Amino acid sequence: MWNVVVWNDEVNLAAHVAYVFRRLLGMPREDATSLMLDIHRTGSATVACGAREHVELTCFRLRTHGLDATLELA
């Protein structure tokens, strides 16, 4: 299993990051906002996990929306 990790950055708008989590990961608004704030406070967070082929696509889509996403072994 692999994790998708999103890293904090000082440029992306907070509202944009939360919207992308809702749009791409299907999260409720409250969960997406909480996750965005967690990343802002701690520097990074795991936003999804799964088989490598699946999370590579998720990572790709997050990056096409400007988020700094990477993959790591769970």
Add this chain to the structure above:
Amino acid sequence: MSEPFAPCAGGVRLTLAPWEVDLLSLVPSLLDSVGKFDSDPAAERLAMRAYPFDEDADDEFRRLLAGELEHGRAADRSAFALTVESGVEGVVLSTAEAEAWLRVLAEARLVQAARADLAGGAGTESDQALFDYLSWMQGSLVEILDEVLP
């Protein structure tokens, strides 16, 4: 400035002043210039990578998705360029077009911030002004899209 985006039947209504069209028309060429010269910090920021500690896996990831990435970026920039000039009269963006606008605006902010080192406080007044305008545009669009997302 009046709000550039508003929800409407069929998508998002875009309304721009002529000076905004002139400014936003520069965005596609700004994005197309990424990576066209040495030591472009914007190219580093927009690089498609997934495995920061595994160069081989990262190369393979880019190889597999390079075509989709280029196709997607070209489609987004085309949708943006085709609709921006109609903003003066007012135009309805489909949800897909509004999403393309969102990705283009997000990329443009990242490019502008990276090149002008805005986070480091080294940007000129005009760099900062463009960045602030793009931020305002993107924030307005996110607010509308967030409202209409189920």
